[in-house]
Amino acid sequence: MRVVRIDADRELALCEADEAGERATVEIALVQPVADGDRLLVHAGTAIAHDRSEVPAWR
Amino acid sequence: MAMKYMDEFRDAELGRALAGKILGAVEPGRHYKLMEVCGGHTHSIYKYGIDDLLPENVELVHGPGCPVCVIPMGRVDDGIAMATQNDIIFTCFGDMMRVPGSERTLTEAKAEGADIRMVYSPLDALRLAKENPDRQVVFFAIGFETTAPSTALTLKRARAEGVGNFTCMCNHVTIVPPLRALLDSPDLRLDGFIGPGHVSTVVGCRPFEFIPKDYGRPVVVAGFEPLDILHAIRMILAQLGEGRCEVENQYSRVVPYDGNPAALKVMSEVFELRPHFEWRGLGFISQSALKLSEAYAELDAEKRFGVPGVRVADPKACQCGEVLKGVIKPYECKVFGTACTPEHAIGTCMVSPEGACAAYYNYGRFAREKELV
Numbered sequence: 001m002r003v004v005r006i007d008a009d010r011e012l013a014l015c016e017a018d019e020a021g022e023r024a025t026v027e028i029a030l031v032q033p034v035a036d037g038d039r040l041l042v043h044a045g046t047a048i049a050h051d052r053s054e055v056p057a058w059r
Numbered sequence: 060m061a062m063k064y065m066d067e068f069r070d071a072e073l074g075r076a077l078a079g080k081i082l083g084a085v086e087p088g089r090h091y092k093l094m095e096v097c098g099g100h101t102h103s104i105y106k107y108g109i110d111d112l113l114p115e116n117v118e119l120v121h122g123p124g125c126p127v128c129v130i131p132m133g134r135v136d137d138g139i140a141m142a143t144q145n146d147i148i149f150t151c152f153g154d155m156m157r158v159p160g161s162e163r164t165l166t167e168a169k170a171e172g173a174d175i176r177m178v179y180s181p182l183d184a185l186r187l188a189k190e191n192p193d194r195q196v197v198f199f200a201i202g203f204e205t206t207a208p209s210t211a212l213t214l215k216r217a218r219a220e221g222v223g224n225f226t227c228m229c230n231h232v233t234i235v236p237p238l239r240a241l242l243d244s245p246d247l248r249l250d251g252f253i254g255p256g257h258v259s260t261v262v263g264c265r266p267f268e269f270i271p272k273d274y275g276r277p278v279v280v281a282g283f284e285p286l287d288i289l290h291a292i293r294m295i296l297a298q299l300g301e302g303r304c305e306v307e308n309q310y311s312r313v314v315p316y317d318g319n320p321a322a323l324k325v326m327s328e329v330f331e332l333r334p335h336f337e338w339r340g341l342g343f344i345s346q347s348a349l350k351l352s353e354a355y356a357e358l359d360a361e362k363r364f365g366v367p368g369v370r371v372a373d374p375k376a377c378q379c380g381e382v383l384k385g386v387i388k389p390y391e392c393k394v395f396g397t398a399c400t401p402e403h404a405i406g407t408c409m410v411s412p413e414g415a416c417a418a419y420y421n422y423g424r425f426a427r428e429k430e431l432v
Contacts, residue, residue, distance in 0.1 A: 045180025
């Protein structure tokens with residue numbers, strides 16, 4: 001999901017799904033630092049990793 | 060911009076090129092049996108027809124990495140027993156609501172009057188607790204190390220915010236003990252593993268090093284797009300062809316080799332290992348599941364409300380255990396696609412989209428029919 005807006009005090013972010021475009025509130029405490037536009041891997045409402053998909057491994 | 064990357068991970072031309080390289084890497088006459096550990100991989104393999112792109116002598120078998128599939132009937136019954144107590148709002152993920160207990164599912168218990176609600180995250184359950192201060196809200200937590208950090212963070216948040224009516228019935232499981240159990244099983248001969256991509260974002264790749272070290276089998280941690288999986292298969296075959304045996308990380312764009320230290324830290328604060336836990340089809344496995352630590356005991360729903368804790372045998376017709384161990388293919392189960400379908404599941408593997416039986420059923424794999432590359 002892509003980070004749209006960050007609530008730094010509560011360590012939450014509004015994120016948007018890549019394909020469906022749906023938005024959800026996501027816990028970002030485990031992947032700090034996070035910036036607007038970052039892509040995150042989210043499971044059960046919590047971001048668990050940054051997604052750096054611009055680098056396919058087979059290149 | 061994101062779609063550009065997504066398209067690239069699903070590019071048919073690149074897929075055919077990788078399939079060609081896989082074909083070139085196999086030794087004629089040798090049979091390769093590779094296990095994809097994670098249910099997400101199983102789903103992608105059949106959704107994208109990856110199986111059809113592989114040579115006849117490369118066989119994929121499906122591992123125990125679907126969190127819904129491994130929950131035993133007794134735990135479903137325990138959940139229903141808790142959910143039917145007065146004043147409890149019982150929350151769980153959507154797939155879990157359709158998992159059969161010994162007599163009924165959570166969905167059926169809801170239809171009979173229990174207040175059972177589907178949530179997308181533990182944070183949703185915590186929100187329900189805040190909105191209903193006069194009710195007790197229980198979150199039925201399932202999942203591997205991928206989902207456990209989310210539960211742990213929510214429990215920390217509940218305590219920090221003083222939400223006294225929120226508790227968790229913890230069914231989180233860990234991935235390494237069942238893999239070791241499978242590797243010790245005489246039923247199964249495997250040549251390599253497609254490692255679980257999402258679990259590895261949390262635990263990293265290091266916990267899988269015992270597989271090459273102790274069992275002499277390569278592991279490649281992989282992403283979930285079709286080209287990720289093809290690439291991982293090629294990497295495993297390359298290791299086998301070159302006589303190497305190690306853990307490699309195909310999913311490096313998401314998985315750090317050492318995992319997510321913040322997630323591991325919060326898990327270690329909130330959870331501790333259970334001495335034993337029952338897995339559907341695999342039986343009791345030592346230190347393979349999590350419970351709330353003593354420090355968080357007041358948020359443990361099992362301690363607050365109690366559960367019957369009765370062990371229930373799987374239905375005789377159901378062969379989920381053999382499917383979960385990779386011993387049989389889903390279509391070899393006696394009830395696959397007849398008595399057991401996604402609409403009326405007998406076994407857990409037919410419930411979740413990540414279950415091997417559901418993947419085979421949904422994508423029309425009723426027998427082994429392969430097109431030659």
